[in-house]
Amino acid sequence: MDTKFINEVERYGADHFKACYDCGTCTAVCTLSEPGHSFPRYFVRLAKTGQKDEILRSRELWLCYACGDCSENCPRNADPAELIAALRRYTIASYEPTGLTKLIFKSNPLYILVTLVLAVIFALVLLSFHPQSDVSRWLFKYIDYETIHYTGIVAAVLMIFSLISGFFTSIKNYSPQKPMSKPWDALKKTLIEMGIFKRYQSCDTYEDSYWAGKPWIIKPWFLHFCIFWGFILLFTATAMDYLFKNPNIDVWWPTRIIGTIGGLLLMYGSTIVMIYRLLGPTKIYQSTKLADWVFLIFIWLTGFTGFWLEISIFAHDHTMLTYGILLFHVVCAVEMFLLFAFSKFAHALYRPIALYDYFRTKS
Numbered sequence: 001m002d003t004k005f006i007n008e009v010e011r012y013g014a015d016h017f018k019a020c021y022d023c024g025t026c027t028a029v030c031t032l033s034e035p036g037h038s039f040p041r042y043f044v045r046l047a048k049t050g051q052k053d054e055i056l057r058s059r060e061l062w063l064c065y066a067c068g069d070c071s072e073n074c075p076r077n078a079d080p081a082e083l084i085a086a087l088r089r090y091t092i093a094s095y096e097p098t099g100l101t102k103l104i105f106k107s108n109p110l111y112i113l114v115t116l117v118l119a120v121i122f123a124l125v126l127l128s129f130h131p132q133s134d135v136s137r138w139l140f141k142y143i144d145y146e147t148i149h150y151t152g153i154v155a156a157v158l159m160i161f162s163l164i165s166g167f168f169t170s171i172k173n174y175s176p177q178k179p180m181s182k183p184w185d186a187l188k189k190t191l192i193e194m195g196i197f198k199r200y201q202s203c204d205t206y207e208d209s210y211w212a213g214k215p216w217i218i219k220p221w222f223l224h225f226c227i228f229w230g231f232i233l234l235f236t237a238t239a240m241d242y243l244f245k246n247p248n249i250d251v252w253w254p255t256r257i258i259g260t261i262g263g264l265l266l267m268y269g270s271t272i273v274m275i276y277r278l279l280g281p282t283k284i285y286q287s288t289k290l291a292d293w294v295f296l297i298f299i300w301l302t303g304f305t306g307f308w309l310e311i312s313i314f315a316h317d318h319t320m321l322t323y324g325i326l327l328f329h330v331v332c333a334v335e336m337f338l339l340f341a342f343s344k345f346a347h348a349l350y351r352p353i354a355l356y357d358y359f360r361t362k363s
């Protein structure tokens with residue numbers, strides 16, 4: 001028990017959970033809550049009593065899809081969905097061994113500073129690949145070429161080290177003594193869930209859900225689906241271009257088609273989510289934190305600059321503006337990669353591990 005933990009949770013962004021009076025409504029409305037997994041109420045109790053180890057071992061944190069139905073129906077406005085989001089930030093920061101995530105999640109100015117510094121470093125690294133360009137010649141009169149490269153390597157190594165460490169910590173935390181049961185069956189179910197978000201789709205089946213009866217194309221699960229698959233398709237197209245050294249820019253070329261579909265999905269999903277975060281149709285969108293905005297803005301900028309470049313290539317536009325956009329696009333993409341272990345993005349690693357553990361102990 002650690003009663004001071006309440007203050008710590010507040011610093012990760014949960015401001016209202018102390019108002020909870022344990023009525024259990026949130027658990028009753030959550031379609032993902034099951035006997036033995038009575039979230040989110042369970043987490044309110046853990047946070048109030050400061051049971052940190054229990055929180056860090058809870059795979060249920062990652063099974064929640066942040067639909068917000070629990071917060072909409074809480075009679076005390078304790079916003080349990082906001083608490084779960086804050087505990088996820090706390091867990092990401094605790095799994096990350098350098099301590100950097102702890103600092104940037106608790107301090108908005110530091111978060112912005114780290115993001116900008118990383119962006120500048122990688123813009124410099126990219127420019128150093130073309131030392132004969134006018135900008136590079138001017139720049140490297142003042143900055144040591146080697147220093148930039150080593151700084152970039154250190155940042156990348158730090159991120160990969162943090163990611164691997166977080167991966168093993170999360171595996172170690174879940175059900176360590178339980179024997180594996182039907183691992184292939186659990187893997188299959190995990191992949192299906194990651195592919196179609198069946199559990200997330202069930203969230204708005206609760207009759208009083210704000211999203212019940214709304215068209216599926218604007219529902220949160222579908223927007224999440226678009227962002228997830230947009231990423232996968234764009235990553236696939238980039239990897240194929242790289243592996244096959246494919247310079248073909250024909251619009252019907254397979255990698256172009258995959259990339260265009262991925263870009264459209266990513267742009268659609270991230271644009272609508274940003275509109276929701278601005279308008280705040282439900283409580284979950286009204287409690288947007290800087291970490292949420294950073295994540296969304298990077299996604300959106302990467303998609304937007306990607307389409308700009310595609311149009312520029314077809315139009316044979318080789319102006320300085322196009323090169324500037326190319327640089328900006330690559331910096332955004334690299335920055336998302338580098339911030340993976342230190343940001344909200346890390347849920348893409350921890351959720352599949354939690355789902356796998358859930359299915360293998362359930363089956």
Ligand code: SF4
Pocket residue numbers: 019020021022023024025026027041044073074075076077078079080
């Ligand atoms: S609905 Fe609100 S008050 Fe009731 S248990 Fe959940 S968080 Fe607490």
Ligand code: SF4
Pocket residue numbers: 029030031032033039040063064065066067068069070071080081084203
């Ligand atoms: S946000 Fe949705 S999925 Fe998460 S605990 Fe609340 S009702 Fe359940």
